[in-house]
Amino acid sequence: MLRLQDVVSPTLVVDESKARANIQRMAHIAKTHQLIFRPHFKTHQSALVGNWFKEEGVTKITVSNLEMAYYFAQHGWNDITLAIPINIRDLARINRLAAHIKLNLVLDDLETLAQLQAGLEKRCSIYIKLDTGYGRAGIPCNDMAKIKALLHQLAKSQHTVFEGFVWHDGHTYQAHNTNQIRAIRHTTLERLQPLKTFMKELGTQVIFSGGDTPSCSICDDYAGMDEIRPGNFVFYDWMQHSLGSCTSKQIAVAMFCPVLRVYHDRNQVLIHGGAVHFSKESLQSDSKPIYGKIVLPKPDLTWGEPLEMASLISISQEHGLIEGSEEWVKNVKAGQLIGVLPVHSCLTVACMGGYTTTDGQKAVIYKAD
Amino acid sequence: MLRLQDVVSPTLVVDESKARANIQRMAHIAKTHQLIFRPHFKTHQSALVGNWFKEEGVTKITVSNLEMAYYFAQHGWNDITLAIPINIRDLARINRLAAHIKLNLVLDDLETLAQLQAGLEKRCSIYIKLDTGYGRAGIPCNDMAKIKALLHQLAKSQHTVFEGFVWHDGHTYQAHNTNQIRAIRHTTLERLQPLKTFMKELGTQVIFSGGDTPSCSICDDYAGMDEIRPGNFVFYDWMQHSLGSCTSKQIAVAMFCPVLRVYHDRNQVLIHGGAVHFSKESLQSDSKPIYGKIVLPKPDLTWGEPLEMASLISISQEHGLIEGSEEWVKNVKAGQLIGVLPVHSCLTVACMGGYTTTDGQKAVIYKAD
Numbered sequence: 081m082l083r084l085q086d087v088v089s090p091t092l093v094v095d096e097s098k099a100r101a102n103i104q105r106m107a108h109i110a111k112t113h114q115l116i117f118r119p120h121f122k123t124h125q126s127a128l129v130g131n132w133f134k135e136e137g138v139t140k141i142t143v144s145n146l147e148m149a150y151y152f153a154q155h156g157w158n159d160i161t162l163a164i165p166i167n168i169r170d171l172a173r174i175n176r177l178a179a180h181i182k183l184n185l186v187l188d189d190l191e192t193l194a195q196l197q198a199g200l201e202k203r204c205s206i207y208i209k210l211d212t213g214y215g216r217a218g219i220p221c222n223d224m225a226k227i228k229a230l231l232h233q234l235a236k237s238q239h240t241v242f243e244g245f246v247w248h249d250g251h252t253y254q255a256h257n258t259n260q261i262r263a264i265r266h267t268t269l270e271r272l273q274p275l276k277t278f279m280k281e282l283g284t285q286v287i288f289s290g291g292d293t294p295s296c297s298i299c300d301d302y303a304g305m306d307e308i309r310p311g312n313f314v315f316y317d318w319m320q321h322s323l324g325s326c327t328s329k330q331i332a333v334a335m336f337c338p339v340l341r342v343y344h345d346r347n348q349v350l351i352h353g354g355a356v357h358f359s360k361e362s363l364q365s366d367s368k369p370i371y372g373k374i375v376l377p378k379p380d381l382t383w384g385e386p387l388e389m390a391s392l393i394s395i396s397q398e399h400g401l402i403e404g405s406e407e408w409v410k411n412v413k414a415g416q417l418i419g420v421l422p423v424h425s426c427l428t429v430a431c432m433g434g435y436t437t438t439d440g441q442k443a444v445i446y447k448a449d
Numbered sequence: 450m451l452r453l454q455d456v457v458s459p460t461l462v463v464d465e466s467k468a469r470a471n472i473q474r475m476a477h478i479a480k481t482h483q484l485i486f487r488p489h490f491k492t493h494q495s496a497l498v499g500n501w502f503k504e505e506g507v508t509k510i511t512v513s514n515l516e517m518a519y520y521f522a523q524h525g526w527n528d529i530t531l532a533i534p535i536n537i538r539d540l541a542r543i544n545r546l547a548a549h550i551k552l553n554l555v556l557d558d559l560e561t562l563a564q565l566q567a568g569l570e571k572r573c574s575i576y577i578k579l580d581t582g583y584g585r586a587g588i589p590c591n592d593m594a595k596i597k598a599l600l601h602q603l604a605k606s607q608h609t610v611f612e613g614f615v616w617h618d619g620h621t622y623q624a625h626n627t628n629q630i631r632a633i634r635h636t637t638l639e640r641l642q643p644l645k646t647f648m649k650e651l652g653t654q655v656i657f658s659g660g661d662t663p664s665c666s667i668c669d670d671y672a673g674m675d676e677i678r679p680g681n682f683v684f685y686d687w688m689q690h691s692l693g694s695c696t697s698k699q700i701a702v703a704m705f706c707p708v709l710r711v712y713h714d715r716n717q718v719l720i721h722g723g724a725v726h727f728s729k730e731s732l733q734s735d736s737k738p739i740y741g742k743i744v745l746p747k748p749d750l751t752w753g754e755p756l757e758m759a760s761l762i763s764i765s766q767e768h769g770l771i772e773g774s775e776e777w778v779k780n781v782k783a784g785q786l787i788g789v790l791p792v793h794s795c796l797t798v799a800c801m802g803g804y805t806t807t808d809g810q811k812a813v814i815y816k817a818d
Contacts, residue, residue, distance in 0.1 A: 356796065359729050430725040
């Protein structure tokens with residue numbers, strides 16, 4: 081079991097009780113609104129945390145790439161949505177995986193669907209990807225002609241079983257306050273109404289699946305939704321905190337970093353902890369970038385509340401610079417540990433390849449397994 | 450051996466002949482100016498590319514963390530500078546490594562030095578870290594009092610063998626043109642003069658070691674320098690190209706990404722390739738961020754010149770969006786491969802954990818070994 085005094089290099093720690101509480105809370109939200117809870121596993125990326133979801137009754141999951149789908153299939157998950165438009169070059173691996181599990185694919189394009197149908201040897205569930213305003217992928221959700229053409233084509237093969245629609249309101253991450261997040265959810269649900277009505281008239285029971293972490297964390301309106309797929313909520317991070325999606329107490333992940341040097345003349349603290357640990361995601365705070373918020377580690381591997389007077393203001397490959405008040409900096413010592421709440425936990429987990437839990441377990445992510 | 454048609458997911462390719470030419474060119478610069486060439490291995494991070502340096506006569510290297518030092522020591526490198534201020538928590542591992550190789554440590558702090566001297570069981574070479582204007586780590590190079598105090602303390606232990614001074618002009622990365630890079634180099638050499646004179650008067654032969662990739666790539670003035678430690682030049686990247694440190698033909702690394710979907714209505718191309726592959730380093734171009742430049746892969750795993758009319762303008766965890774001219778986008782097809790020259794090759798290599806060379810070899814980096 082890891083002891084604080086044994087931490088000698090940047091170490092990512094997951095507070096198990098906070099993460100479990102985050103999972104329970106989101107499972108409860110899904111239950112309250114009678115929604116299928118299909119959490120996105122792209123944040124924690126590990127079988128260990130996957131088991132915490134299992135204990136809450138979760139059986140359906142979402143992943144962001146095919147390697148991750150294979151990994152979780154090997155760890156007993158057998159209903160997996162691959163939530164990125166299908167990559168037709170990867171058909172051989174799709175066929176292999178679809179032989180073993182219920183694999184749900186996402187697409188938004190007639191030509192790709194036809195290619196898929198020509199090459200698919202196993203039955204897959206298909207979700208049509210809709211763009212409800214984010215502008216990254218998907219058919220604009222009011223483009224009924226394109227949707228109808230896809231539905232028509234889908235029916236042409238027994239291997240492509242149409243199950244529903246997915247969307248991701250990634251533009252909630254550009255919101256400046258929680259009202260804007262609620263407004264995005266509201267607009268999305270409104271925009272989906274004509275399609276809902278159309279499907280109802282067709283008499284086809286389908287699943288409408290959406291839900292990013294910001295909106296699922298704070299919205300009450302799920303009218304017309306059947307499934308949610310948030311992911312980041314399991315750990316949250318400083319970006320979610322800035323959006324108002326979580327409290328600082330809900331952030332379940334922190335990087336413990338050794339202090340290399342204190343520069344009293346410029347009120348800065350140099351830590352071992354840089355872009356290879358955190359990735360390079362930043363937030364703007366008073367027109368300056370910040371790369372993380374500072375907490376103080378405790379002997380049981382948990383940490384205290386984020387400090388008002390200190391932020392990680394600059395990172396290079398391995399170095400991080402914290403700027404703080406003179407009052408705070410003067411008590412920091414080279415050789416001590418500082419905790420950093422990351423700006424983006426998904427990318428931090430991906431960079432680190434794993435983490436330690438406060439209960440002393442070591443998790444490795446799919447890439448490192 | 451990897452064939453282009455077998456690439457099904459984001460794949461980082463290193464053009465071996467370009468990387469070898471970059472190594473040869475920098476080795477030649479060092480030789481011309483009678484400098485020790487101690488390349489930083491934080492960019493390529495692999496024993497395979499390390500061998501390409503060995504073939505050019507390189508025997509001394511720089512690394513950015515202790516795990517990397519162990520890795521290269523295991524691969525036969527026995528003169529390694531750990532170019533980050535010493536982490537006193539990591540003393541046990543430092544002692545173990547120093548028993549096997551000439552380990553050169555960097556520090557800038559009296560208290561840390563005293564702690565090091567108290568705990569060091571093996572002889573280590575010590576370099577004093579100077580700040581010549583970057584403002585990240587190091588003693589301001591004109592702070593003679595602090596430098597003298599360190600020199601005095603260094604002499605108190607036989608285990609801490611003073612060898613010289615290191616600095617890193619990371620502020621060359623903020624330059625807007627090559628003249629500014631040259632001016633930074635010039636200023637640094639001027640600022641170091643009093644220290645040079647002082648050391649000469651002391652009669653102590655020491656090494657003055659500096660050199661970031663931008664300045665080493667374009668400057669002719671090395672007056673007073675004994676050693677250079679550039680790293681990025683082995684692969685270069687789009688950031689270096691923007692700074693004027695390299696031509697596009699010298700960029701030796703590209704990510705081959707499958708096209709998932711073409712959105713003709715918004716002249717955008719969705720690729721599989723995101724922040725978990727590239728990290729999240731960006732450059733500003735016309736006040737908008739870009740995350741990479743687009744090239745077209747060739748059957749021999751090389752690629753053509755970067756396209757004027759297309760850039761990677763947005764990345765999320767796994768998705769990338771390329772924006773291009775209508776003319777260009779209309780000929781892109783889902784299922785084809787697109788090459789992306791990364792903004793920051795060091796971070797991209799770290800994210801990917803390895804790469805394939807155009808000669809078909811697979812390199813894994815120190816973390817993945």
